[in-house]
Amino acid sequence: MTPAPAANTWLVIPLYNEAAVIHTVITEARETFPYVVCVDDGSRDDSAALARAAGAVVVQHPINLGQGAALQTGFDYVTRFTDAEYVITFDADGQHDPADALAMVVRAREADLAIVYGSRFLDKRTKPGAAKRLVLKTAAFVTRLSTGLRLTDAHNGLRCIRRDALSAIRIRQDGMAHASEIVSQLADTKLPWEEAPVHIRYTDYSRAKGQSLLNSVNILVDLLLR
Amino acid sequence: MLLNPAPLTLSGSLTAFASDNRFWIQLALIVGIGTAGVLLLRSTAGARHQAIRRLAMTAFGVVAIYFIMAPSAATRVARLLGVGRGADLLLYALVIAFLGYLASSFKRIAGLEGRITELARQLALAQAPRPDHLGDPHHSQSAPAEEGIHSSDPPTRGTAAGSNAPAGGSTGAPSSMPTGRPAPRDEGGRQAF
Numbered sequence: 001m002t003p004a005p006a007a008n009t010w011l012v013i014p015l016y017n018e019a020a021v022i023h024t025v026i027t028e029a030r031e032t033f034p035y036v037v038c039v040d041d042g043s044r045d046d047s048a049a050l051a052r053a054a055g056a057v058v059v060q061h062p063i064n065l066g067q068g069a070a071l072q073t074g075f076d077y078v079t080r081f082t083d084a085e086y087v088i089t090f091d092a093d094g095q096h097d098p099a100d101a102l103a104m105v106v107r108a109r110e111a112d113l114a115i116v117y118g119s120r121f122l123d124k125r126t127k128p129g130a131a132k133r134l135v136l137k138t139a140a141f142v143t144r145l146s147t148g149l150r151l152t153d154a155h156n157g158l159r160c161i162r163r164d165a166l167s168a169i170r171i172r173q174d175g176m177a178h179a180s181e182i183v184s185q186l187a188d189t190k191l192p193w194e195e196a197p198v199h200i201r202y203t204d205y206s207r208a209k210g211q212s213l214l215n216s217v218n219i220l221v222d223l224l225l226r
Numbered sequence: 227m228l229l230n231p232a233p234l235t236l237s238g239s240l241t242a243f244a245s246d247n248r249f250w251i252q253l254a255l256i257v258g259i260g261t262a263g264v265l266l267l268r269s270t271a272g273a274r275h276q277a278i279r280r281l282a283m284t285a286f287g288v289v290a291i292y293f294i295m296a297p298s299a300a301t302r303v304a305r306l307l308g309v310g311r312g313a314d315l316l317l318y319a320l321v322i323a324f325l326g327y328l329a330s331s332f333k334r335i336a337g338l339e340g341r342i343t344e345l346a347r348q349l350a351l352a353q354a355p356r357p358d359h360l361g362d363p364h365h366s367q368s369a370p371a372e373e374g375i376h377s378s379d380p381p382t383r384g385t386a387a388g389s390n391a392p393a394g395g396s397t398g399a400p401s402s403m404p405t406g407r408p409a410p411r412d413e414g415g416r417q418a419f
Contacts, residue, residue: 066343076347174339
């Protein structure tokens with residue numbers, strides 16, 4: 001059965017060349033969240049067909065635009081075509097646990113929060129490498145300097161965003177710097193927020209696909225030269 | 227340039243112009259600058275920006291033609307500015323012009339990318355299946371809602387309103403909506419941006 005909090009929640013999954021795992025990820029997620037919109041960002045493999053077969057609504061970018069653009073398209077889809085009260089941003093590579101996402105919606109509802117940010121550093125479940133930890137902590141620190149939000153994690157793809165907060169987001173960073181951009185725009189709304197512990201499942205697959213440390217240089221430059 | 231010093235004044239250089247052995251290279255350069263100038267003057271942009279660029283291009287053309295006809299003039303200006311040779315002065319000016327060009331085209335390309343992104347996103351949303359086309363979330367595993375959106379498809383169902391019929395292959399649309407399903411909103415024609 002669909003838990004009540006999931007009934008008015010849509011999962012937004014940006015998808016780019018994840019044919020190996022996307023069917024499993026969506027199938028597993030839909031056991032908790034039946035409503036999934038998957039934004040296929042011009043994948044060259046059959047990710048889109050697999051996502052559709054797994055029961056997601058698939059919105060297809062005609063060309064590859066970047067994950068930020070894919071998220072914005074997903075947000076636009078939800079605000080235009082559904083009455084969803086909450087949106088969960090969820091990664092396509094299987095790093096995220098639907099149970100964590102459900103806990104975030106439950107928490108948002110009971111505490112009347114507009115935004116719940118996932119953080120992998122609030123409990124001991126996630127085991128990032130030292131270098132990754134350093135980059136994420138640095139990014140969180142930069143985010144804190146620019147937005148004033150005392151986040152413990154940065155670039156965590158799992159977030160719960162209420163409809164009113166969603167309308168304040170206008171992602172202009174097509175690439176990966178959107179994660180900080182979302183935080184910055186949500187911070188401007190002054191809406192109530194909280195962090196929730198999430199477990200990032202680092203598998204060999206996600207490690208191979210994940211952002212390289214060098215890419216954090218790009219993220220930093222994108223943010224500073226905004 | 228040093229072996230064949232040009233006359234010191236513009237009028238002097240004009241009298242020597244036709245008989246000079248530099249005539250053909252000078253003619254080629256002047257025609258080249260004239261052509262480039264006309265092409266740049268003709269391109270369209272914001273009126274104010276365009277006017278400024280046209281003035282700058284005209285000034286550039288006049289100075290360039292003068293330097294071509296009187297090569298030593300560039301060297302004299304360079305000495306005046308404490309730079310050794312006219313060629314060095316031209317190189318510095320070129321570097322600055324190039325960096326300026328890089329900066330302006332970077333900005334222009336960023337703007338262009340933003341517009342392409344918006345266009346592609348709107349296209350994707352216009353062609354997206356609506357939530358009510360899907361089967362029951364718990365029973366639609368074998369029923370893809372819609373065939374892939376191929377670039378060769380004619381855009382016959384792209385409008386935001388009233389495109390209730392999927393393009394084909396849809397087996398998942400139930401006749402009755404399950405309870406608790408979010409109702410689709412009719413927001414056709416809304417301009418979100």
